[in-house]
Amino acid sequence: MIIDIHTHVGDLRRVDMMDRLTVTWERLIKRLDKERIDKAVFLPLGASPESSHGPFLFAPNPDVISQLKTARKYRDRIISFGNLDPRMGCAGNLEPDQVGNPPEADFSWIIERFIELDCAGIGEITANIAMDDPRMINMCRQCGTFGLPVLMHCTGPGRGVYGLYDEVGSPRLETLLRQSADTILIGHAPGFWAEISGNIKPENKFIYPRGPIETEGSLPKLLRTHTNLYADLSANSGLNAISRDRAFGIRFLKEFQDQLLFGTDVCYGDEKGKIPTLTYLRNLLAENAIDQNVFDKITGINALKILKL
Template sequence: MGKTDLHLHLSFAPVSKSDAMSVSSYQEMLPHLKELGIDRGVLMSCGETKGLLPCGTNEENRRIAEADPEHYAWMCCLDDDRQTETVYDRLAACKQQGAVGIGELTINRRLDDPFLDAIFESAGQLGMPVTFHMSPEEGYSYGVVDEPGLPLLEACLKKHPDTLFLGHSQTFWIEISKDAPKDREGRNQWGKGPVVPGGRVPELFLRYPNLCGDLSANSAGCALMRDPQFGLDFLEQFADRLFFATDMVNAEMVFPLGAWLDEQRDAGRLSRMTYDKICRENAKRVFGV
């Protein structure tokens, strides 16, 4: 059995623009997924109406999943419209249409913003896990915003114990090490060098069972591979709450973590049980895919 990729950005039809990266269609992507040993993928959304390239809208992702349910499932997102009173109904409608979670949440507001709080509360009530992209600052890039040390995320984890939060992006994974930088640019970098024990991500994983990890892109890859023994210990310790993912948008992209996980399993440095949980069983258990 192959892997389940919990983080893909694809289109219903091919997209290519001179000022942006190309986005493969769901059909174009299938041979590449097979080559990488991926059986199924979960599509990320950027919202209800416009969708920022390379993210598709809820509707486009739903169309892909309905056209090829053997290989694709989808998550949904809401537009950043501050209409907190309609959040539950809008998310419930997405779930009824087949959405398996909420993501990729990229709204560039602090995690204590009322609109985000309404999303997190509704997500717990509906049983829809939330994959978030984190940014170090409002008005800087994209993603939900927290301060150094992730105090706002901790408050969310406390306030919404029934909501599963899947952390993603440089600003989240840089906090795996105690010496995580505190400046804006430093917090938006991939981690390098040995991990200093005592980082906030491992601490929050220990304290809050509703914190999970999206292992996509170089942000998670570097967090785990920068210090291989630390990374392997982290994978074993939190095997039930980590999800293999790539963040690919086209058939030319490859991230190194998938091959690294295969190598560690084959060499006996990563248990087969942990490998299977991370690469497919957790996705089936939590998301039903």
């Protein structure tokens, strides 16, 4: 079974991109059929202001819940995630002794509602806060209590665009992995994948660094030490990371075959929006660069395992 771990539906266009086609449910299913993908994990957007552009707010279903209700119509092909923002959850007025140390938000009520809507995980998280912010750790721990993995958009340090930020070497990701050791965390995006290589600069965590990988970065080391870390191969960031240095990429796919998840993150419904990651993996299989077992784990078995399906 082939599962795309990272899909969206809706109007994700920025105002300078209005010539692009949006992803509708019909276009998503059609693409799955064409690429011979059995199921897709649907990640609703709209939980965090950083991921909401004007066109999204004025299109149908600009909120997480109405997207999830629509997704249920496509249950045979779609596995839904809920979405949260770690900053949610005002606990009301503080007692005098709580000033300066407010209680942590309780996400259990909303997580239970997500589970009633058949959600198998939470994400993608796009809040532009530190990856080890106490609110992020709190939210991840609670998702783990319910057995739900958390998928994160990761970016570099400083004033970012959107996503959880971290410095070179991923110190904050390491803290989050330790502090929420019972939660499966799925990393994605340039801030995560730039770390496949050592000797990077902060600015590399916002882009798609090219060229051979001379020394391994923090990502392989963290995958080796933290069994709760999974890596989402979607988008240009994931595909670039495994293909920029073909030999290194093949070794990486083999070593971490139990922690990698095939995905696309297609955001537009046109030809230009396609992400050829599955073709890349199928070609590696056809050339015997990876074997069928590795291919099957990365494209489906690992997802079935962590989503408990």
